[in-house]
Each structure stands twice: as structure tokens, then as C-alpha cells.
Amino acid sequence: MGDHVVTLWTWNLGGFEIPITNVVVMSWIAMGVIILWAFLSTRKLRQVPRGLQNSAEIVVETLNNFAENNIHHGKSFAPYLGTIGLFLAISNTIGALFMTKLTNGIICPPTRTMAVPVALAIMTIVIAIGAGIKRKGIIGFIKRLFKPMAIMFPFNLLEFIIKPLSLSMRLFGNVFGAYVAMELLLDAIPWGLPAVACLYFDLFDGGLQTYVFVLLTTLYISEEVEIEEEEPEKKPFFEEVSA
Amino acid sequence: MELNNEFFVTLGITVLNIVVLFVVLRLLLFKPVTKHIDNRNKKIEDALKAAEESQKMVRQMKVEYDEKIKEAKEEGQKVIEMYRGMAEKEYNGIIDSAKAEADQIIENAKTELKVEKEQLITSMKEELAELVFAASEKVLKKNIDDDTNRKLISEFINEKSVS
Numbered sequence: 001m002g003d004h005v006v007t008l009w010t011w012n013l014g015g016f017e018i019p020i021t022n023v024v025v026m027s028w029i030a031m032g033v034i035i036l037w038a039f040l041s042t043r044k045l046r047q048v049p050r051g052l053q054n055s056a057e058i059v060v061e062t063l064n065n066f067a068e069n070n071i072h073h074g075k076s077f078a079p080y081l082g083t084i085g086l087f088l089a090i091s092n093t094i095g096a097l098f099m100t101k102l103t104n105g106i107i108c109p110p111t112r113t114m115a116v117p118v119a120l121a122i123m124t125i126v127i128a129i130g131a132g133i134k135r136k137g138i139i140g141f142i143k144r145l146f147k148p149m150a151i152m153f154p155f156n157l158l159e160f161i162i163k164p165l166s167l168s169m170r171l172f173g174n175v176f177g178a179y180v181a182m183e184l185l186l187d188a189i190p191w192g193l194p195a196v197a198c199l200y201f202d203l204f205d206g207g208l209q210t211y212v213f214v215l216l217t218t219l220y221i222s223e224e225v226e227i228e229e230e231e232p233e234k235k236p237f238f239e240e241v242s243a
Numbered sequence: 244m245e246l247n248n249e250f251f252v253t254l255g256i257t258v259l260n261i262v263v264l265f266v267v268l269r270l271l272l273f274k275p276v277t278k279h280i281d282n283r284n285k286k287i288e289d290a291l292k293a294a295e296e297s298q299k300m301v302r303q304m305k306v307e308y309d310e311k312i313k314e315a316k317e318e319g320q321k322v323i324e325m326y327r328g329m330a331e332k333e334y335n336g337i338i339d340s341a342k343a344e345a346d347q348i349i350e351n352a353k354t355e356l357k358v359e360k361e362q363l364i365t366s367m368k369e370e371l372a373e374l375v376f377a378a379s380e381k382v383l384k385k386n387i388d389d390d391t392n393r394k395l396i397s398e399f400i401n402e403k404s405v406s
Contacts, residue, residue, distance in 0.1 A: 005249060007249065019248070024253055024256050024260075027257060031260055035267055038267070038272040039271060042272055042276060045275060045276070057279075057280060059272075060272060060273055063273075075277075079265060079268060079273040082268060082272070083264050086264075086268070110257075115251075115253035115254040116253065116254075119253075119255075119257035120261065
């Protein structure tokens with residue numbers, strides 16, 4: 001897959017060998033950071049927010065508004081969008097400050113491995129389909145697959161594969177690309193320039209990819225939840241003229 | 244196949260991670276913070292509504308007070324007018340009675356003066372009669388009957404004073 005995955009240890013679960021890779025451990029670290037922040041910032045909620053509570057309120061309110069503005073009755077999707085948003089924000093930027101190079105690839109963004117973006121994309125499409133079925137019912141959801149005309153059915157069905165594929169590939173490609181670019185730059189010019197490039201490749205690009213992923217997730221859910229208005233039946237031309 | 248195994252295990256663990264993270268963040272972050280923000284917004288809305296109500300009440304009270312002050316002023320004006328009328332009546336009464344009293348005093352004085360004048364005239368007449376009598380006595384050097392002379396002189400004086 002072109003990525004540097006190291007199995008740190010193995011768990012034996014009922015005869016199944018489960019390899020715990022550095023990617024999984026990095027995901028746990030990212031989760032730990034997020035949970036610690038969430039715990040500390042909401043430990044004692046005050047009427048007038050102070051310190052970390054400000055950040056928690058900004059994040060929650062921004063996500064609530066974002067979900068509400070873009071998805072029909074979207075406030076309930078805010079926690080999911082927040083979860084993947086925060087996870088990606090930490091995961092994509094965890095490789096900053098040359099940690100990947102210094103630790104010989106052990107400390108790396110989890111999203112640099114194909115499995116993580118794929119898992120996130122699959123979850124997104126499953127949630128989008130689930131939301132669509134909940135909103136329109138199973139019949140309504142299946143009917144949508146035949147719109148705008150029946151011949152579109154295979155293409156609409158294909159969308160459920162294309163969407164998560166493009167979502168995961170974009171994320172993986174960007175993070176992996178940034179990693180490769182940084183590796184090459186560090187090999188070519190070890191001093192000075194990589195520090196500046198790191199700001200773009202690790203922080204800016206990581207943040208941008210987080211935003212893109214969350215935005216597309218919102219878009220996909222919104223598409224599935226949306227109910228198209230029935231088009232008014234068009235009168236035959238001669239009737240319109242006579243009217 | 245080792246890579247595939249790793250891939251699917253990582254994928255499965257990631258899905259599990261995201262589910263756990265979702266549940267934890269929902270319970271720890273989204274629910275309490277959203278509730279907290281909603282409560283605060285409701286409190287602010289309530290406070291604003293209460294302030295608006297109070298302002299409306301104060302405005303209403305001000306209108307009422309203004310009305311009352313206006314009424315009180317009008318009533319006060321009426322009372323002042325009434326008392327002014329009463330005072331004027333009293334004043335006129337006092338002035339009239341004073342005038343009447345003064346007129347009475349003047350009248351009395353005039354009467355007294357008249358009486359005194361008459362008395363004075365009478366005494367002067369008498370004194371004059373005495374004087375004339377004495378003078379006549381001296382002039383005539385003649386002793387005449389006292390009572391007859393006096394009577395003559397008095398009649399003479401009376402005649403003169405009447406004329």
C-alpha cells in the first residue's frame with residue numbers, strides 16, 4: 001500500500017491474531033487527546049465561559065450550526081461530523097514537526113494508511129444511507145435510485161461505491177502525498193526549508209483535508225436526506241396555448 | 244495476505260474507534276455543551292423578555308403617573324381658584340365692614356363734633372353776652388336790672404347769630 005505500517009504487538013482474541021499496528025496506536029493517541037480535551041473543557045461548565053470551555057463551545061456551536069444549515073434537521077448529525085472532524089484534525093496534523101522522520105515512521109498520521117480513510121468513508125456512506133432510509137422509508141429510498149429516470153439506477157447504485165472511494169482516496173492521497181513530499185524535502189534540504197514546508201504540508205493541508213472530508217460527508221448525508229419536490233405535471237402544449 | 248489481514252484489522256479497529264469516540268464525545272462534549280448553550284440562550288432570551296416587560300410596565304406607569312400629576316395639578320388649580328375666590332370674598336367683606344365701621348366712626352365723630360360745636364356756640368354766646376353786658380354796663384354806666392338786661396342781650400345775640 002506504500003505506507004509504513006509496523007506491528008507493535010499482537011492480541012490473541014479467541015484464536016484470532018489481531019496485530020496492533022503503530023497506526024492503531026496513533027489513532028488511540030489522537031482519540032486520547034480529543035477525549036482529554038473534551039473532559040477538561042466540559043468538567044465545570046460556567047455561565048460565562050473561561051479557558052478551555054471557550055474552545056468546546058466554539059467547536060460544538062460551529063458544528064451544530066454547520067449541520068443545521070446544511071442538512072435537513074441536521075443537528076443530530078453534528079456529533080458524528082464533530083467526531084470525524086476532530087479525529088481527522090488531530091490525525092492529519094500529528095506528523096508535524098518532523099515526528100515521522102525522527103521516529104522512523106512510527107509516529108505518523110493514521111490517515112497516511114489506507115485503512116483509516118476507507119473506514120471513515122465506509123462509515124460516512126453507511127450513515128448517509130441510514131439517514132436516507134430513516135427520512136424517506138425503504139420504499140422512498142429505493143425510488144430515489146430510479147430518479148431522475150429508471151435508466152439511472154445502476155449509476156445511482158454505483159455512487160455508493162464511488163463516493164466513499166473518492167472520499168477515502170482524496171484523504172489518503174493528500175496525506176500520503178504530503179508525507180512523501182516532506183520526506184523528499186528533508187532528504188534534499190535537511191535544514192530551514194522543511195520547517196516552512198511543514199506548515200503547509202502537515203498543518204494547512206491536514207486542516208484543509210479535514211474540512212473537505214467533513215464538508216463532503218455533510219453533502220452526502222444532505223443529498224440522501226433531501227426530499228425532492230414532485231414536479232408539477234406539465235400541460236400539453238396546445239392546452240397551454242389555449243389557456 | 245499479512246498486509247490484507249493488517250488492513251482489515253486496522254479498518255475494523257478504526258470503525259470501532261470512531262464509534263467509541265462518537266459515543267464518548269456525544270456524552271462528554273456535544274450533549275452537555277449543547278444543553279448548556281441552549282439553557283444560556285434561553286436565560287438570555289428570558290432576561291431580555293423580562294427587561295422588555297419591565298420597560299413596558301415602566302412606560303405604562305410613567306403614562307399613568309403623568310396622567311395623575313396632570314389631574315393633581317388641575318385639582319390643585321381648582322382648589323387654588325376656590326380659595327382665591329373665598330379669600331377675595333372675605334377680603335371684600337372685611338373691606339366693606341371696615342368701610343362701614345369707618346363711616347360709622349366718621350358719622351359719630353361728625354355728630355359729636357356737631358354737638359360740641361353747638362355747645363361751644365352756646366357757651367360762646369353766653370360768654371359774648373357776658374362780654375357785651377359788661378361792655379354795655381361800662382358804656383352806659385348805668386345800673387340796670389340784671390335779669391332784664393341779660394334777656395335783652397341774649398335775644399339780641401340770638402337775632403344776630405341767626406341772621
